[in-house]
Amino acid sequence: MRKRATWLIATAALACALIGAEAASTAQLNxxxxxxxxxxxxxxxAVCEANGTGSIAIxxxxxxxxxxxxxxxxxxxxxxxxxxxxxxxxxxxxxxASGKDSLATALSGNRNTATTRGxxxxxxxxxxxxxxxxxxxxxxxxxxxxxxxxxATATTPGCSANAINGDDQTDTC
Numbered sequence: 403m404r405k406r407a408t409w410l411i412a413t414a415a416l417a418c419a420l421i422g423a424e425a426a427s428t429a430q431l432n433x434x435x436x437x438x439x440x441x442x443x444x445x446x447x448a449v450c451e452a453n454g455t456g457s458i459a460i461x462x463x464x465x466x467x468x469x470x471x472x473x474x475x476x477x478x479x480x481x482x483x484x485x486x487x488x489x490x491x492x493x494x495x496x497x498x499a500s501g502k503d504s505l506a507t508a509l510s511g512n513r514n515t516a517t518t519r520g521x522x523x524x525x526x527x528x529x530x531x532x533x534x535x536x537x538x539x540x541x542x543x544x545x546x547x548x549x550x551x552x553x554a555t556a557t558t559p560g561c562s563a564n565a566i567n568g569d570d571q572t573d574t575c
Contacts, residue, residue, distance in 0.1 A: 434461045434468065452478070454493075461487075463502075470495075473512075480506075482521070489514075495528075501540070508535075514547070520559070527552075533565075546571070 432446030439453040448461040450468045456475040459468035463481060469488040470476040476489035477496045484503040489495040492512045499506040502521040508514040509528040516525040516535045524543040525535040532551040535544040542556035544563045552565035553572050561575035 432462065432464045432466065434466075435459070436468075436470075448480075450478075452476070457489075459487075459489075461485075470497075472509075476508075478506075485518075487516075489516075492528075492531075497525075499523075499525075504537075506535075506537075508533075511547075511550075516544075523556075525554075525556075527554075530569075535563075535565075537563075542575075 432448040434448040434450035435443040436450040436452035437458045448466045450459040450461045452459040452470040454474040457470040459470040459478045461468035461480045464483040466480040467486045468478040468480040470478040472491040473493040478487040478489040479498045480487040481500045485499040487497040487499040488507045489497040490509045495508040496515045497506040497508040504518040504523045506516040507526045508516040511531045514527040514533045516527040518525045518537045520540040522541045523537040525537040527533040527535040527546045529547040530550045533546040534553045535546040537544040537556045539559035541560045544554040544556040546552040546554040546565045548566045549569045554563040554565040555574045556563040563573040563575045565571035565573040
């Protein structure tokens with residue numbers, strides 16, 4: 403009887419460990435990778451799309467979304483629950499959104515870069531060429547565009563930097 407009770411306890415402990423490992427494994431399965439017009443990996447509810455030569459989209463996180471379309475060599479990377487990255491309508495655009503509910507868009511031009519690092523942050527670079535928007539604080543926002551070679555950098559949580567409506571504009575907060 404004692405051996406049977408020990409065996410039942412050991413079996414129950416092993417089952418709990420396996421269920422816990424499976425749950426932990428399932429929680430990490432929200433990933434999508436697309437390149438060259440094809441989805442290469444799709445697990446969970448992450449969404450991605452990429453078309454054009456050398457374009458790649460990677461979404462990792464619950465409800466994350468990455469889009470690299472409308473040109474060649476565009477790159478979109480979304481990391482974090484509800485994060486969205488879009489590099490579109492041009493060539494060599496790069497959008498990286500890192501943080502829960504963050505958004506990065508690099509579009510409508512060439513060589514535009516938008517980067518977020520922080521929950522609820524926003525960066526948009528585009529409608530021109532060579533624009534850079536960087537939001538590194540939680541809840542911060544950066545917009546660079548409506549011209550060429552503009553740079554907006556938001557590093558303080560909750561601040562907003564705007565380098566728009568012209569060329570070679572710079573704004574930092």
